[in-house]
Amino acid sequence: xxxxxxxxxxxxxxxxxxxxxxxxxxxxxxxxxxxxxxxxxxxxxxxxxxxxxxxxxxxxxxxxxxxxxxxxxxxxxxxxxxxxxxxxxxxxxxxxxxxxxxxxxxxxxxxxxxxxxxxxxxxxxxxxxxxxxxxxxxxxxxxxxxxxxxxxxxxxxxxxxxxxxxxxxxxxxxxxxxxxxxxxxxxxxxxxxxxxxxxxxxxxxxxxxxxxxxxxxxxxxxxxxxxxxxxxxxxxxxxxxxxxxxxxxxxxxxxxxxxxxxxxxxxxxxxxxxxxxxxxxxxxxxxxxxxxxxxxxxxxxxxxxxxxxxxxxxxxxxxxxxxxxxxxx
Numbered sequence: 571x572x573x574x575x576x577x578x579x580x581x582x583x584x585x586x587x588x589x590x591x592x593x594x595x596x597x598x599x600x601x602x603x604x605x606x607x608x609x610x611x612x613x614x615x616x617x618x619x620x621x622x623x624x625x626x627x628x629x630x631x632x633x634x635x636x637x638x639x640x641x642x643x644x645x646x647x648x649x650x651x652x653x654x655x656x657x658x659x660x661x662x663x664x665x666x667x668x669x670x671x672x673x674x675x676x677x678x679x680x681x682x683x684x685x686x687x688x689x690x691x692x693x694x695x696x697x698x699x700x701x702x703x704x705x706x707x708x709x710x711x712x713x714x715x716x717x718x719x720x721x722x723x724x725x726x727x728x729x730x731x732x733x734x735x736x737x738x739x740x741x742x743x744x745x746x747x748x749x750x751x752x753x754x755x756x757x758x759x760x761x762x763x764x765x766x767x768x769x770x771x772x773x774x775x776x777x778x779x780x781x782x783x784x785x786x787x788x789x790x791x792x793x794x795x796x797x798x799x800x801x802x803x804x805x806x807x808x809x810x811x812x813x814x815x816x817x818x819x820x821x822x823x824x825x826x827x828x829x830x831x832x833x834x835x836x837x838x839x840x841x842x843x844x845x846x847x848x849x850x851x852x853x854x855x856x857x858x859x860x861x862x863x864x865x866x867x868x869x870x871x872x873x874x875x876x877x878x879x880x881x882x883x884x885x886x887x888x889x890x891x892x893x894x895x896x897x898x899x
Contacts, residue, residue: 576611576774577627579770586613586738595683597712598733599707600715601692601732602736603737604721611719618686622636622683623682624682633681637671637686639663639670639671639687639690640662662691667699671687683713687717695724700724708731716732739768742763742767742841743763745768753777761782761783762776762782764842767826782819788820789824790849792820793824797894817882817883821870821873825866828859829841830847832856835856858897861893862894869882
């Protein structure tokens, strides 16, 4: 999802108090963190607008002194990229990107007093790329501002050279009301708002996934069938034909649902519909639900490593069944 498709929410993001951290003429290196990669990309442009003293819409639409990486267009390399190559490159900062950044640092800005380098998905850089940027991040040339966007941890040496600014999530009702201005299906919007945990970019991605509601219901079904090994075949039948992408989505949903089960059993409010949580809580304790989230995170890593999906899901469901059984004794 592009920043352009998220710009309709720019006014909401621009109202965040955290933007008051920035003022015209600031330099240095900033690490913008949060759960929402798309939201961070939009937020970075709003930060550039504040520091550069330009309107938000100018920074969002594009400015000669706001350089965004990874460069997916292929234009700087003088060639077009195939659809597959472009898709792969969109999420990863490459060695070529880092080399280009370092080699252009001392160029004079075109219009502004500051030249901005927005590194979307900065956490996708390998260690060599991150190390190559260390000196530049620690002592940027005059008139250079780095804005690194990261949803995951980076090297401690990188983090220590940047000022970290966290992008806070919005409350669920704010996300829901904002989404309803652009979408008509209230049921789908409600699920997306809850599943995104207050992150509008994530919510928009969920709404673009036509199978998300079906996947959510599938995960509810799987968790319902973890009450005893005799139900294993019923659980397996649900995920038997999952694709890798659907498995990734399902594991993300399962992690959040298990967290909600723990919260519900402790008497705390849940993110998802409490009625849904009640239907899958049978046999869980707060500990077994929390421990099961660890199993899910491990499964997500295996899925990223292209492990066989049926074997991965079989192992996960059996582990959940086992920890539930042990916690009953």
